[in-house]
């Protein structure tokens with residue numbers, strides 16, 4: 001049966017993200033194997049040719065992100081995927097994409113670190129993703145799915161955001177989402193995407209285009225950075241996404257993202273069954289972070305429990321959002337540790 | 352009046368940052384002449400390196416992108432794969448291509464990417480003011496080999512044409528000089544052949560050009576040109592290192 005005809009698929013997170021990309025009109029994938037996202041390049045090696053796109057197994061993550069740079073410069077929707085150590089290697093390339101204002105989508109199936117770490121799910125790359133990651137004063141949009149359907153949806157969205165703002169977009173998932181299988185409802189496939197006037201396609205009938213992030217004349221880079229800053233402010237105004245559960249009536253707010261938010265919701269459900277008034281706030285965009293939304297909730301509730309699969313990274317953004325001195329508690333599992341709902345519920349009860 | 356000689360359309364009017372006697376200007380012009388002659392200016396896309404030629408997009412009158420240091424072959428791969436009917440070339444120095452970008456050049460060559468590489472070997476890191484390059488000659492003093500390059504301490508120079516010639520994905524490799532008008536014309540013929548190979552979908556080609564850097568070599572321009580011919584060629588002999596489609600062979 002023709003894949004295009006099928007509206008619902010059973011996929012793991014790598015495959016779902018790949019299908020989201022394909023349906024968004026992605027025609028170029030370059031990657032390098034690394035657990036827990038090996039399924040990504042494997043799947044794309046079959047799907048890209050089927051879709052008239054290009055798949056390249058690069059010699060390294062450095063090369064892969066630079067191939068993506070080239071394809072993006074040529075005006076094509078392009079992506080790469082990797083996991084933490086590989087994402088570190090891509091940072092120089094991501095910085096160049098940001099400086100050159102090239103759209104691209106980068107999937108990070110976060111695993112435990114630092115160093116080679118382990119291959120189990122982690123959220124240890126929050127800082128790296130949300131603070132720029134590479135050198136220079138820049139931002140990337142960071143989307144954090146919490147299940148397989150959402151990695152499809154957010155990958156699909158990522159390409160639109162990348163093109164709209166000419167910015168690299170990171171989808172920060174983890175080894176859990178990468179590997180579990182769930183049903184996925186697909187969206188309308190994008191065809192005939194608009195031409196990009198700035199792209200390098202050969203200068204037939206126009207002046208030559210150039211793509212660069214180098215501005216040597218005094219003050220010019222500063223002007224360029226201010227231009228980027230205006231773009232970042234606009235994204236902060238328009239693209240913040242988050243979700244609340246049980247937030248109308250609560251004594252404690254759990255704040256968590258991605259897989260950890262999904263597990264936290266289970267813990268919140270357990271608490272609610274026991275008549276403990278707990279809510280859940282889940283940032284979907286990690287940058288721009290939903291400061292205002294969280295700030296309003298923090299005003300209503302005196303206590304916040306931040307739950308992350310790391311030593312406490314998003315908690316810094318929660319602290320920025322917390323303008324009214326709500327007490328902030330933290331529960332985290334670093335190094336690839338995944339909490340159970342019961343574990344989180346125990347923390348809830350302690351507060 | 353009919354002009355008998357003019358600037359190629361593929362070059363802009365911008366004044367270059369190159370030092371007097373530098374080879375980059377000559378090589379830019381040869382590329383531009385070839386692109387004009389082949390009538391491919393409007394479908395050419397180039398990658399500029401990180402190195403003295405970093406501003407190549409200001410000098411070439413066609414589409415050019417910046418690249419991170421050494422990543423030209425990966426960027427060019429991305430461009431060429433999605434726009435296979437365009438003509439794509441990388442322009443790279445020896446630090447860019449044979450040190451930080453070694454993996455990218457070897458693998459682009461191994462994949463047989465249908466791109467052209469213009470490799471400018473000036474035996475030093477020009478832009479950062481004359482440190483040792485992977486092509487620095489034994490005995491050569493640079494700012495990081497103040498006592499001269501000692502192979503037992505700094506290792507040996509890398510011969511890129513020889514290295515790549517073992518790869519099946521490669522179609523055409525030639526090393527040339529630009530020290531005399533005859534050699535400049537020879538270099539132009541090599542560049543032209545490499546572009547024609549790409550137009551004919553014949554795969555990966557690289558032209559390595561031994562190029563003077565009088566400023567960092569602390570020589571006059573004429574001494575520097577002489578040095579490329581008399582000293583550099585001992586380690587980097589000019590010639591064709593591979594030609595898959597040489598008439599009579601295949």
Ligand SMILES: Cc1ncc(C[n+]2csc(CCOP(=O)(O)OP(=O)(O)O)c2C)c(N)n1
Nearest residue numbers: 401402403420444445446447475476477478
């Ligand atoms: C990642 C990174 N490392 C180092 C540099 C600094 N750098 C700029 S140009 C250059 C050397 C260029 O030498 P070469 O490729 O031989 O070209 P040339 O300037 O001689 O033409 C270096 C090391 C950089 N820009 N980026």
